[in-house]
Amino acid sequence: MVNDIWTSPLFILSSLVTLGVGLYSFVYSRIQMGRAYRRSLMTLASAVETKDVGSVGHGERVARYVVAMCKSLGLSGREARRFEYAAFLQDIGNVSVPHGILNKTSNLTQEEFETLKQHTVVGAEMFSEIKFLKDIAPIIRHHHESWDGSGYPDGLQGRDIPLGARILAVCTAYDSMMNSRAYRPRMNEDEVIRQLRADMGIKYDPEIVETFLRMQKKFR
Amino acid sequence: MVLFAVALANVLHEPISSESVLSLLVFLVFIFLAEIWPIKWAGTNNEFTMTTPVIISTFLALGTNQVIVVATLSLFLAGLWSQYSQSCKFTVSLACWCFFNTSLTILSLWPASVAFFACGGEILSRGGTTTLGLAYALLVWSAVWATINMLLFTHGAALAAREPWRVVIKQSLTWYLPNYLVIGPSGILFAMLYSQYGIIGVLLIIAPFIVGRQALSQHATQLDAYRDTVTTLGSYMQYYHPYTKGHLERVADFADAIAKEMHLPPNSLMYIRNAGLLHDIGKVGVNEEVLDKVGKLTPEEWELIKQHPARGADIIAQLKFLDPIVPWIRGHHERPDGRGYPDGLNEEQIPLESAVIAVADAFDAMTGGPEDKDRRVYRTPLTVDQAIDQLRYGAGTQFDERVLKAFMRVMARRGIGNG
Numbered sequence: 001m002v003n004d005i006w007t008s009p010l011f012i013l014s015s016l017v018t019l020g021v022g023l024y025s026f027v028y029s030r031i032q033m034g035r036a037y038r039r040s041l042m043t044l045a046s047a048v049e050t051k052d053v054g055s056v057g058h059g060e061r062v063a064r065y066v067v068a069m070c071k072s073l074g075l076s077g078r079e080a081r082r083f084e085y086a087a088f089l090q091d092i093g094n095v096s097v098p099h100g101i102l103n104k105t106s107n108l109t110q111e112e113f114e115t116l117k118q119h120t121v122v123g124a125e126m127f128s129e130i131k132f133l134k135d136i137a138p139i140i141r142h143h144h145e146s147w148d149g150s151g152y153p154d155g156l157q158g159r160d161i162p163l164g165a166r167i168l169a170v171c172t173a174y175d176s177m178m179n180s181r182a183y184r185p186r187m188n189e190d191e192v193i194r195q196l197r198a199d200m201g202i203k204y205d206p207e208i209v210e211t212f213l214r215m216q217k218k219f220r
Numbered sequence: 221m222v223l224f225a226v227a228l229a230n231v232l233h234e235p236i237s238s239e240s241v242l243s244l245l246v247f248l249v250f251i252f253l254a255e256i257w258p259i260k261w262a263g264t265n266n267e268f269t270m271t272t273p274v275i276i277s278t279f280l281a282l283g284t285n286q287v288i289v290v291a292t293l294s295l296f297l298a299g300l301w302s303q304y305s306q307s308c309k310f311t312v313s314l315a316c317w318c319f320f321n322t323s324l325t326i327l328s329l330w331p332a333s334v335a336f337f338a339c340g341g342e343i344l345s346r347g348g349t350t351t352l353g354l355a356y357a358l359l360v361w362s363a364v365w366a367t368i369n370m371l372l373f374t375h376g377a378a379l380a381a382r383e384p385w386r387v388v389i390k391q392s393l394t395w396y397l398p399n400y401l402v403i404g405p406s407g408i409l410f411a412m413l414y415s416q417y418g419i420i421g422v423l424l425i426i427a428p429f430i431v432g433r434q435a436l437s438q439h440a441t442q443l444d445a446y447r448d449t450v451t452t453l454g455s456y457m458q459y460y461h462p463y464t465k466g467h468l469e470r471v472a473d474f475a476d477a478i479a480k481e482m483h484l485p486p487n488s489l490m491y492i493r494n495a496g497l498l499h500d501i502g503k504v505g506v507n508e509e510v511l512d513k514v515g516k517l518t519p520e521e522w523e524l525i526k527q528h529p530a531r532g533a534d535i536i537a538q539l540k541f542l543d544p545i546v547p548w549i550r551g552h553h554e555r556p557d558g559r560g561y562p563d564g565l566n567e568e569q570i571p572l573e574s575a576v577i578a579v580a581d582a583f584d585a586m587t588g589g590p591e592d593k594d595r596r597v598y599r600t601p602l603t604v605d606q607a608i609d610q611l612r613y614g615a616g617t618q619f620d621e622r623v624l625k626a627f628m629r630v631m632a633r634r635g636i637g638n639g
Contacts, residue, residue: 010416011425014409018428022435029439036540037446043538044453050505095457099507126456132449 038085045088048095052102054181058172059088065171065219069208072215073167083164086139090168093123093140103182117152120144139164143172146203158205166205170196170212173204174219243419244286247278248294250426255298259433260440270429271295275329276362276407277422281414284333291329328368336361358408447494447541454539455497457504464500467584472496474580474630479573481626487544488573495545499552499577502532526561529553548573552581557617567620575620579627582619583607604631 042060049055066087070080094102097119101112108116124141127133142156142165149157177195180186187195193213200206254270279287299318339357413421459465475496479489503511506528510521517525533550536542551574554560556567563569588601602610608631615621 010409010412011421014406014413014425015428018432022428022432025439026435029442033439033442033446033540037450040446040450040539040541041453043535044450044457047501047504047535048457092453092457095459095504099509126453126459129456130449130452132445133453 041085042088045092048092051094051099052091052182054179055091055176058175058179059090062090062168062171062175063087065175065212066167068215068218069167069171069211072211079164082135083139083167085133086136086143086164087168087171089127089133089136090123090140090143090172091119092126093119093121096122105182107183117144121153136164138162139168141165143168145169147205148202151203161205166208170204170208173199174212174216243282243414244290246419246422247274247282247286248290250274250422251278251291251294252298252301253426255295256301257433257437259436270406270433272362272366273407274410275365276358277410277414279329279333279336279361280358280408280411281422284330287333288329292323328365331368332361332365335364355408443541450539450541451494451497454501458498458500468497468500470584471499471577471580474584474627475573475576477630478576478580478623478626481630482572482576482622484572484576491542491545491548492573492576494542495548495573495577496580498532498536498542498545499549499581500528500532501535502528502530502549504535506531526553530562545573547571548577550574552577554578555618556620559617570620572620572623575623579611579619579623582614583611583627586610 045059046056049057049059063084066083067080070083075083097116101108101116104112120141120143124137127140128137139162141153142151142161145151145154145156145161145165146169147158147161147166149155174192174196177187177192178189193216196204196209196213200209251271251274254274258269275287275291278290282290296318300315303314303318336357339360410422410425413425417424455465455468458468472493473496475492476489479492484492506524510517510524513521529550529552533546536549537546548571550562551565551570554563554565554570554574556570556575558564558566560570586602586607587604608628611619611624611627615624
């Protein structure tokens with residue numbers, strides 16, 4: 001009699017229903033909510049972007065380049081997601097930089113530049129206190145470091161700079177040169193590529209630039 | 221307790237077989253697990269347990285005396301367990317308290333069973349069949365059980381939370397009733413499996429239920445985590461000034477306390493802290509030279525400032541986990557006399573939650589918090605009593621009177637100001 005249970009419609013139906021509810025909510029929470037979460041973070045980031053007139057949409061585009069880069073560098077999906085989040089959240093630290101400095105058309109004074117540099121530190125501090133975003137804090141902190149050690153805030157050099165930050169630096173530079181800024185007009189593509197090549201090994205990780213230029217045509 | 225003893229005696233009086241002891245034990249574990257593993261429904265402040273359907277199935281499968289014995293024991297153990305996991309110690313008074321709690325269960329189980337048999341219901345293992353008559357009797361059983369339970373429970377809850385009866389009963393009705401209707405029938409399912417396949421049937425069905433429960437809980441936890449992360453990031457983004465951090469947290473605290481004092485619905489209570497933390501997010505990205513200007517604002521600058529509640533609402537409208545607070549944020553600078561901004565709403569149109577945030581925000585902005593660094597550059601802070609006078613002065617025009625009354629009660633209870 002007990003053996004009958006496996007074929008009992010009552011048993012099969014109830015098991016399927018409960019498992020179905022469970023599976024649905026699991027998949028739903030993974031996919032649907034994950035998407036909503038990503039969109040929410042993006043919204044918050046874009047609220048900060050409105051502060052700097054030139055940077056609207058910047059984070060979202062850079063995030064797209066970063067994802068493509070991660071794929072061609074063969075990084076894991078988990079790593080790619082981490083780098084992507086860092087990409088669109090990179091300049092949230094700008095909340096601490098006064099409006100006047102972000103939109104200044106002439107050269108910044110030494111003091112103003114120091115304030116601007118703080119956005120990496122402020123951003124990293126913010127994220128290091130948020131449980132689910134802790135792991136992007138180092139990328140945010142170091143995304144303005146240079147390969148030769150002349151960047152800020154810590155003057156890290158070469159491979160001491162986290163990989164995510166090295167990728168982000170190249171993608172960010174490309175996108176910001178391709179668009180106009182308060183202090184300069186937009187550049188054309190050839191100029192941008194020439195500039196990136198010129199800064200290989202000085203500002204940027206040469207390997208990353210090579211990879212980027214190989215797939216750059218897709219980004220236009 | 222007398223009932224428990226009578227029931228126990230009756231159970232022991234019946235012939236004992238290993239099969240019946242085994243089924244008693246299985247149902248005991250079953251109720252215990254159902255009670256200690258509540259299921260959280262994602263996006264709400266409510267939890268529910270599978271205890272009711274499991275007790276129904278125990279009753280249908282085993283009978284009145286058995287269900288009283290099993291339910292009492294397992295609920296008692298579950299009560300002890302949850303107390304223990306909270307405080308990590310056992311005391312005699314704790315055990316007594318748990319026993320008192322569980323004895324309430326018997327008080328409702330016994331009349332429910334009497335009503336069940338009076339309506340012609342029959343226990344499944346004694347030849348009862350699943351027919352309309354049984355469904356009807358079960359309905360009566362659940363109705364009696366739920367009513368008595370709710371009366372006892374809400375009395376306890378009302379005592380514990382110092383809330384009026386009316387409110388607690390209304391909350392239980394809107395939440396528990398649909399719940400009973402949806403998950404109650406699964407109790408019949410368990411009992412049918414038991415009567416057809418014996419104890420194995422029940423054991424086998426537990427597995428998918430645990431998987432389902434696990435997934436639902438995971439879903440709820442995930443949602444909470446996402447919402448918290450988004451809120452935290454949003455609140456950090458407003459820290460362009462050192463004083464903002466303390467301010468937002470205090471506003472959230474005050475708003476939470478006032479909302480509880482006013483017995484706002486559970487979902488409002490769940491989101492009010494988020495709203496307190498995010499109320500000024502519309503100021504992110506606005507030129508801080510305007511926000512902090514000491515002198516008089518030009519009309520354009522004032523226009524810019526007046527946009528911040530709407531801007532904030534627009535931002536939050538895109539944050540999927542915080543939908544309910546969008547109108548609250550938009551309305552937090554509205555006034556009951558209709559002279560607020562951005563929409564110039566009147567008293568009835570302003571969400572109560574907005575009015576709560578408005579009072580909390582105004583009070584904290586005037587007093588400026590306990591430390592010097594929290595104080596605003598353009599204003600000398602007032603003392604608590606001065607600030608309360610200011611709020612009173614604006615009662616009915618700038619601030620909602622109901623909210624102000626609740627706020628005064630909160631302040632009096634905290635012993636701040638002369639109330």
